[in-house]
Amino acid sequence: MPLIDTSSVTVTPYDFRRPPWISRERRAILDGLHARMAGELESVVAALTRPPVKLAVADAAQVTYGDWRASLTTPVAACLADLTGRDDQLLLLFEPALAANLVDRMLGGSGAGADGARGLTGVEQGVLRRLATALIDRIRERYAEVAPFTAGEMRFEDIVESLEPVGNHERILLLELELGFDTTAGRIWVALPADCIEAFAAGPVRAATPAVPPRQLRSAIAATLMQARIPVRARLSDLRITARDSARLRVGQVFTSAQVFGGNVEIDFGHGPQFMGSVGKHDDRIALRVMETATSAGRRPRLLTKVDSR
Numbered sequence: 097m098p099l100i101d102t103s104s105v106t107v108t109p110y111d112f113r114r115p116p117w118i119s120r121e122r123r124a125i126l127d128g129l130h131a132r133m134a135g136e137l138e139s140v141v142a143a144l145t146r147p148p149v150k151l152a153v154a155d156a157a158q159v160t161y162g163d164w165r166a167s168l169t170t171p172v173a174a175c176l177a178d179l180t181g182r183d184d185q186l187l188l189l190f191e192p193a194l195a196a197n198l199v200d201r202m203l204g205g206s207g208a209g210a211d212g213a214r215g216l217t218g219v220e221q222g223v224l225r226r227l228a229t230a231l232i233d234r235i236r237e238r239y240a241e242v243a244p245f246t247a248g249e250m251r252f253e254d255i256v257e258s259l260e261p262v263g264n265h266e267r268i269l270l271l272e273l274e275l276g277f278d279t280t281a282g283r284i285w286v287a288l289p290a291d292c293i294e295a296f297a298a299g300p301v302r303a304a305t306p307a308v309p310p311r312q313l314r315s316a317i318a319a320t321l322m323q324a325r326i327p328v329r330a331r332l333s334d335l336r337i338t339a340r341d342s343a344r345l346r347v348g349q350v351f352t353s354a355q356v357f358g359g360n361v362e363i364d365f366g367h368g369p370q371f372m373g374s375v376g377k378h379d380d381r382i383a384l385r386v387m388e389t390a391t392s393a394g395r396r397p398r399l400l401t402k403v404d405s406r
Contacts, residue, residue, distance in 0.1 A: 118293075118296070118297040119297075119299070122296065122297060122299065126156060126242065126296075127156075129238060129239075129242060130153035130156060130271075131153070132238070133153065133234070133235065133238045134151055134152050134153050134273075136234050136238070137151050137231060137234055137235070137273065138150065138151035140227075140230045140231055140234055141198075141227070141231075141275065144201075144202050144226070144227055144230070145198060145201035145202055145207075145277075146201065148277070148278065149275070149276070149277060150275070150276045150277075151273060151274070151275050151276075152273070152274045153271065153272070153273060153274075154272045154273065154274040154283070155270075155271075155272040156269070156270070156271050156272070157269075157270050157272075158267050158268070158269055158270070158290050158293075159267065159268060159270050160264075160265065160266070160267055160268075161261070161262050161263070161264060161265075161266055161267070161268045161287070162263075162264030162265060164268070164270060164287075165256065165259065165264070168189075168256045168259075169256065170254070170255050170256045170257075171192060171213075171215045171254045171255070172189060172192065172253070172254055172255070172256055172259070173189070173190040173191075173192050173195035173196075173212070173216060173224060173252075173254065174187060174188065174189045174190070174252070174253045174254070174259055175187075175188045175189075175224070175225055175228040175229075175250040175251065175252055175253070176188075176250065176251055176253055176259070176261060177232065177247035177248050177249065177250045177251070178247070178248040179245055179246065179247055179248075179289070180245075180246040180247070180248060181246070182289070184261060184262050184266075184289040185260070185261035185262070186232065186245065186247045186261060186286070186287070186288055187259060187261040187285075187286070187287040188228045188231065188232060188250070188284065188285070188286050188287075189259075189284065189285045189286075189287070190224070190228075190282070190284050191212070191282040191283050191284070192212030192213065192215075193210070193212035193213075193280075193282055194212070194275060194280070194281075194282025194283065194284070195212060195216065195224055196210035196211055196212040196214075196216070196220075197210045197212075197277070197280055197282070198224065198227060199216060199220045199223050199224055201277075202223050202226075202227065203220075203223060207277065207280065208279075215254055216252075216254070221252040222252075224252065225250050225251075225252055228250050229250050231284075231286075232247055232250070232286070235271075235286060239292075241296075242293060242296045243269060243288055243292040243293035243296060244292065245288060245292050261287055261289070262287075262289050266289065266290070267289075267290035268287045268288060268289060268290055269287070269288040269289070269290050269292060269293050270285060270286070270287050271285065271286040271287075271288075272284075272285055273285070273286070326365060326366065327365075327366060328363065328364070328365060329363075329364045329366075360372050360373070360374060360387070361373050361374065361375055361384065362390060363384070363386065363390075368390075369390035370389070370390055371386050371387070371388065371389055371390055372386075372387050372388050372389070372390055373385050373386050373387050374387055
């Protein structure tokens with residue numbers, strides 16, 4: 097008995113040779129770009145057809161061109177343009193009813209009653225190419241850092257079999273736009289060769305750091321360490337008090353001795369005494385003179401002359 101009801105499960109094929117096209121992080125960047133671009137494309141359409149117009153980016157995906165073209169039927173309203181420096185082409189496709197509506201509005205009509213099934217005349221095709229060129233120019237500007245391309249002059253096609261921007265088995269970046277007016281709505285598709293977006297999908301390129309020779313690297317590390325600042329403590333080590341005086345120590349007492357500025361101090365770098373020094377004055381400032389290493393210094397205990405209480 098199966099663990100799950102197979103009739104309620106939808107199986108989605110996974111192509112291990114061609115995994116999902118971009119990561120979640122890169123897709124978020126692309127979605128943000130499309131959100132900003134939608135408003136600009138909406139302005140382009142509104143300038144040619146009169147507002148109110150509503151345009152949104154409905155989807156952006158990587159699909160196999162042959163699979164997508166199989167869903168199309170003749171007649172279509174499509175514009176093709178050669179891509180500079182490539183053998184591929186750019187394709188912009190309008191739903192036939194939307195294409196007829198747009199052309200009628202651009203020619204001064206209301207778009208009501210426009211028949212997309214009859215196809216477009218030569219004059220109407222030229223009008224639609226004008227809109228297609230304006231849309232592609234704005235998309236090209238926004239895609240400059242995502243999927244860069246340069247397109248030539250656009251030409252109109254109305255037969256599905258004439259649409260060959262890429263090979264049937266090649267993948268395309270398919271951008272689906274949803275365009276609506278007061279009472280009508282339709283879709284526009286923009287198809288680019290998928291490899292136009294490969295650099296963006298792969299993520300930012302990190303510049304290679306040139307290898308540093310080991311000897312030069314060690315010298316650089318040594319120079320850095322030599323410039324590092326470390327704490328130095330001077331500790332009065334030769335002064336002693338009697339056990340009786342130590343038993344009477346109280347907060348606020350002051351030790352006085354004529355030998356303080358002439359006595360020896362230990363100089364400590366954090367790992368025990370390294371040098372012996374003497375405290376004095378230099379240019380009216382308290383100063384510390386290094387006298388000898390701590391290992392060679394003898395211990396010369398002195399007694400404080402007295403213990404004063406405040």
